Structure formats: structure tokens, C-alpha cells
Amino acid sequence: MQQSGQMGMQDDMSMQASKDIVEVAMSDPRFSTLVSLVQKAGLVDTLKGPGPFTVFAPxxxxxxxxxxxxxDxxxxxxxxxxxxxxYHVINMKVTASDARTMPAPTAAGAQLSVKTSMRGGMKSVMVDNAKVIQADIMASNGVIHAIDTVLMPKMNKMGKQRSARMR
Known part of the structure; x- marks a missing residue:
């Protein structure tokens, strides 16, 4: 996860922290497809809720x-x-500094695989097959991490999501 060295980033993050997950995503043009799909799926009220949430946002x-x-x-x-x-939502707030290699239960009832590693002094985080490309976009009810790939839950033959079993 990369940290930005741009001036004014702290001010921007402070202002975003007063907005909820949906408002922060709506204010970032990189997430316009995600926002329209969240609206279509009827998840706006859920993600405006108290949380805390971690959203791995494609x-x-x-x-x-x-x-x-x-x-389509x-x-x-x-x-x-x-x-x-x-499947992109965890019902807890996990910042970049908190991230570690672990299974993470999603709001869909399945498990994500979170893997962390250090490369060149920078923490790198993978979530299933997606790379976190920007971490810690703060919101009043959680945190967003931008990812480079849409996560797809594993489906069984009946088309229903399989939840990972605890071992």
C-alpha cells in the first residue's frame, strides 16, 4: 500500500473522513462504475450505515x-x-497499518484471502487476486482501499456463493 507524499493530502483526507463510504466513493471519479452498481444493487443505505466497514473498491x-x-x-x-x-466489504475497519496475511470474512458470508508482503520498504497488499493500489481512503464509517481487479466470490454449481469453512 502506497502512501502519497503530495501536499494537501492530509487536508483532503480530513475532509473525506467527514463523509461516509458512499459519499467518498461518489466524490472520486475512479469509482463511478462501482457507485452506479452499488445504487443498482440497493446497497447505498447499507454502506451509509454506521459500520465500521472496509471496502475493497474496484x-x-x-x-x-x-x-x-x-x-451485463x-x-x-x-x-x-x-x-x-x-464480497468486497468487511464489517470492520482495517487500515493499511492493520492489514496482515489472514482470511477475512466478508459481508457476503464468504472469506477473502488477504496477503501482505514488504517490497522495497513498502507494504504490498493483495486481496484474493487483486492488488491494493491506493490504501486508506478514510470515511466516517470506515475505510476504502482501491483495488485493480473486481473480486468474484467462488460459486457452486447451483450458482450460490460458497462460504469458506473454518478449519
Missing amino acids: TNDAFAKIPKKKL ELMNNPDKLRSVLL
């Missing part, structure tokens, strides 16, 4: 990697769309 570039046919199918299946989006 950027517009991440959504562009999904073939159009698959994205997802958009036309509200239950599946909701499940995929909730």
Missing part, C-alpha cells in the same frame, strides 16, 4: 477488465450483483 479500470457480456449478466442479476459487491 476502480473503473478494474471493471473494464470484465468482458462486457459477463458484466451481472448487472441484470440483482442477487448475484449484490453478492459480488458485498
Whole structure:
């Protein structure tokens, strides 16, 4: 996870921390596809709730990697769309400094695999097959981490999400 050295970043982060997850995402053009899908799935009120939440937020570039046919199918299946989006949410606040290699239970009921490593003195975080490209976008009810790939929960043959078993 990279830290920005730009002047004014602290002021921007302070102002964002007074906004909830949805408002912060709406104010960042990189998340316009995510915001429209959250609205379509009826998850706005959920993500405006008290939290705390950690949202691994795919950027517009991440959504562009999904073939159009698959994205259209997802958009036309509200239950599946909701499940995929909730797979990006953890019901606790996990900042970059708190992140460690671990399974993380999602709001969809499945487990994400979080892996951390140090590269060149910088902490790198992977969530399933996605790389965190910007960490710690603070909100009043949690934190957003921008990711480069849309996370897809593993589905069983019946099309239902499988939840990971505790071992």
C-alpha cells in the first residue's frame, strides 16, 4: 500500500473522513462504475450505515477488465450483483497499518484471502487476486482501499456463493 507524499493530502483526507463510504466513493471519479452498481444493487443505505466497514473498491479500470457480456449478466442479476459487491466489504475497519496475511470474512458470508508482503520498504497488499493500489481512503464509517481487479466470490454449481469453512 502506497502512501502519497503530495501536499494537501492530509487536508483532503480530513475532509473525506467527514463523509461516509458512499459519499467518498461518489466524490472520486475512479469509482463511478462501482457507485452506479452499488445504487443498482440497493446497497447505498447499507454502506451509509454506521459500520465500521472496509471496502475493497474496484476502480473503473478494474471493471473494464470484465468482458462486457459477463458484466451485463451481472448487472441484470440483482442477487448475484449484490453478492459480488458485498464480497468486497468487511464489517470492520482495517487500515493499511492493520492489514496482515489472514482470511477475512466478508459481508457476503464468504472469506477473502488477504496477503501482505514488504517490497522495497513498502507494504504490498493483495486481496484474493487483486492488488491494493491506493490504501486508506478514510470515511466516517470506515475505510476504502482501491483495488485493480473486481473480486468474484467462488460459486457452486447451483450458482450460490460458497462460504469458506473454518478449519
